[in-house]
Amino acid sequence: xxxxxxxxxxxxxxxxxxxxxxxxxxxxxxxxxxxxxxxxxxxxxxxxxxxxxxxxxxxxxxxxxxxxxxxxxxxxxxxxxxxxxxxxxxxxxxxxxxxxxxxxxxxxxxxxxxxxxxxxxxxxxxxxxxxxxxxxxxxxxxxxxxxxxxxxxxxxxxxxxxxxxxxxxxxxxxxxxxxxxxxxxxxxxxxxxxxxxxxxxxxxxxxxxxxxxxxxxxxxxxxxxxxxxxxxxxxxxxxxxxxxxxxxxxxxxxxxxxxxxxxxxxxxxxxxxxxxxxxxxxxxxxxxxxxxxxxxxxxxxxxxxxxxxxxxxxxxxxxxxxxxxxxxxxxxxxxxxxxxxxxxxxxxx
Amino acid sequence: xxxxxxxxxxxxxxxxxxxxxxxxxxxxxxxxxxxxxxxxxxxxxxxxxxxxxxxxxxxxxxxxxxxxxxxxxxxxxxxxxxxxxxxxxxxxxxxxxxxxxxxxxxxxxxxxxxxxxxxxxxxxxxxxxxxxxxxxxxxxxxxxxxxxxxxxxxxxxxxxxxxxxxxxxxxxxxxxxxxxxxxxxxxxxxxxxxxxxxxxxxxxxxxxxxxxxxxxxxxxxxxxxxxxxxx
Numbered sequence: 032x033x034x035x036x037x038x039x040x041x042x043x044x045x046x047x048x049x050x051x052x053x054x055x056x057x058x059x060x061x062x063x064x065x066x067x068x069x070x071x072x073x074x075x076x077x078x079x080x081x082x083x084x085x086x087x088x089x090x091x092x093x094x095x096x097x098x099x100x101x102x103x104x105x106x107x108x109x110x111x112x113x114x115x116x117x118x119x120x121x122x123x124x125x126x127x128x129x130x131x132x133x134x135x136x137x138x139x140x141x142x143x144x145x146x147x148x149x150x151x152x153x154x155x156x157x158x159x160x161x162x163x164x165x166x167x168x169x170x171x172x173x174x175x176x177x178x179x180x181x182x183x184x185x186x187x188x189x190x191x192x193x194x195x196x197x198x199x200x201x202x203x204x205x206x207x208x209x210x211x212x213x214x215x216x217x218x219x220x221x222x223x224x225x226x227x228x229x230x231x232x233x234x235x236x237x238x239x240x241x242x243x244x245x246x247x248x249x250x251x252x253x254x255x256x257x258x259x260x261x262x263x264x265x266x267x268x269x270x271x272x273x274x275x276x277x278x279x280x281x282x283x284x285x286x287x288x289x290x291x292x293x294x295x296x297x298x299x300x301x302x303x304x305x306x307x308x309x310x311x312x313x314x315x316x317x318x319x320x321x322x323x324x325x326x327x328x329x330x331x332x333x334x335x336x337x338x339x340x341x342x343x344x345x346x347x348x349x350x351x352x353x354x355x356x357x358x359x360x361x362x363x364x365x366x367x368x369x370x371x372x373x374x375x376x377x378x379x380x
Numbered sequence: 381x382x383x384x385x386x387x388x389x390x391x392x393x394x395x396x397x398x399x400x401x402x403x404x405x406x407x408x409x410x411x412x413x414x415x416x417x418x419x420x421x422x423x424x425x426x427x428x429x430x431x432x433x434x435x436x437x438x439x440x441x442x443x444x445x446x447x448x449x450x451x452x453x454x455x456x457x458x459x460x461x462x463x464x465x466x467x468x469x470x471x472x473x474x475x476x477x478x479x480x481x482x483x484x485x486x487x488x489x490x491x492x493x494x495x496x497x498x499x500x501x502x503x504x505x506x507x508x509x510x511x512x513x514x515x516x517x518x519x520x521x522x523x524x525x526x527x528x529x530x531x532x533x534x535x536x537x538x539x540x541x542x543x544x545x546x547x548x549x550x551x552x553x554x555x556x557x558x559x560x561x562x563x564x565x566x567x568x569x570x571x572x573x574x575x576x577x578x579x580x581x582x583x584x585x586x587x588x589x590x591x592x593x594x595x596x597x598x599x600x601x602x603x604x605x606x607x608x609x610x611x
Contacts, residue, residue, distance in 0.1 A: 126510070132483040133536055135510070197488055201445040202452065205399075242533075248488070250443030281564070286440055325535050326565065355565070358535045 064109015065183025089166025104370030172233025186241020396429025
């Protein structure tokens with residue numbers, strides 16, 4: 032497998048340079064993990080390092096993350112493989128899923144923001160599966176110093192809507208702003224603490240996916256009041272710990288496009304619906320990431336996936352990545368077509 | 381009296397649009413006290429208010445939190461008026477079995493579709509979230525549903541929607557139900573591929589789709605006031 036170390040540039044250096052807006056030989060091609068989990072069934076069947084077991088065991092998590100990197104060609108490690116770590120620590124009950132089905136919230140711990148009793152500020156690291164994630168990050172970063180470990184966070188709006196009944200939560204963003212802000216503030220501090228733990232254990236960058244925080248769901252007003260504000264609080268906390276931050280925004284962006292420059296992350300990743308070339312034209316200062324359709328990745332054909340990836344490179348997208356979480360039935364051949372297209376000099380293709 | 385009545389209906393509709401549950405209850409109180417036709421109040425007040433809220437949602441004036449708050453005001457008014465409906469007004473309605481497919485617990489979209497369908501006069505049987513394909517089929521057969529509505533927000537669970545269609549075909553009952561699908565990763569192309577009858581991009585569009593799919597089949601659509609079930 033090529034690691035593209037031309038000019039001595041390792042995958043880790045390449046990613047970190049892009050996130051610092053420095054020049055690189057070509058865009059990195061990554062899949063962050065977390066919401067953008069790339070642990071597809073094909074990989075797990077080939078290696079026997081399987082989910083759901085790897086959600087709990089740091090060594091197994093590291094092994095599976097390495098498998099994903101080696102089999103897919105994505106130039107990173109990504110941990111964890113789901114979006115439920117944070118909500119579990121804060122008390123929600125989790126269904127851990129299966130080999131092919133990712134974990135999800137079984138029941139939110141609080142019925143409403145006013146009844147959310149939040150405690151143990153600053154004492155969450157080590158709870159739930161955080162220890163397993165830290166162990167995986169240490170193992171991977173020590174053994175493979177040239178490959179970036181990306182630590183994944185579920186964003187503050189989504190975590191809040193995973194610990195408070197989401198229907199009630201969405202209404203309370205309007206009806207009970209005081210308590211909604213109290214919950215979001217607490218969740219944000221917890222996320223910073225968790226991210227610092229990952230960074231301290233070797234994560235080179237942090238990626239935040241906040242699928243409840245979309246323009247379609249919240250509208251521009253609540254997106255600005257809650258999503259922008261608390262994403263930025265988390266981003267600042269992570270940067271203070273010395274790591275760059277990628278934020279993925281779901282949805283078509285229409286209602287909140289004007290707010291994107293206000294999000295202070297080092298890169299913005301978007302859904303397949305968004306034309307990244309036009310987004311770059313509109314906001315030249317943005318470092319963009321994306322956005323190969325996961326539908327295309329699942330159904331192919333491989334040649335079309337390769338063509339789309341090359342077009343993204345030509346369009347000047349800074350980091351090439353799937354546009355959303357991969358379906359676990361996505362075939363390795365198609366994923367490899369995507370990563371190979373980027374590594375093989377996409378600019379002339 | 382006619383004018384006063386219509387004004388009250390408009391105020392009730394406004395209370396729904398303005399997400400004002402308390403105001404909705406004040407007006408339904410007056411309607412009950414004055415002996416005004418409750419059936420008409422539901423149609424021209426509550427249902428009308430939700431239809432207006434749905435339009436604001438489509439125009440991107442309202443988003444999901446606002447639509448949910450409108451529906452709270454609508455349901456509060458409905459619960460207050462329901463005991464005063466004269467018996468016999470409940471008619472036969474189109475039935476929809478709805479749920480989030482197995483593997484997914486995101487149900488905000490499904491809940492919105494349920495609200496908008498109920499508001500538009502469909503009888504909705506809500507299976508909830510994380511529902512195995514088999515249960516959609518069993519429930520639809522049991523209640524004699526006209527439509528099966530399946531939602532997911534996760535790419536990983538989309539195949540379960542196709543499984544529902546396959547189970548219907550395997551049981552030789554595919555023709556008895558219209559299948560509609562929706563949710564973040566779902567598209568018209570996907571709906572076509574799995575052999576569903578339709579795809580809707582949001583809850584308001586889902587109502588239009590449900591009407592289109594059941595057009596010409598008896599019974600000819602119900603009304604919110606016929607609604608007897610409120611899960």
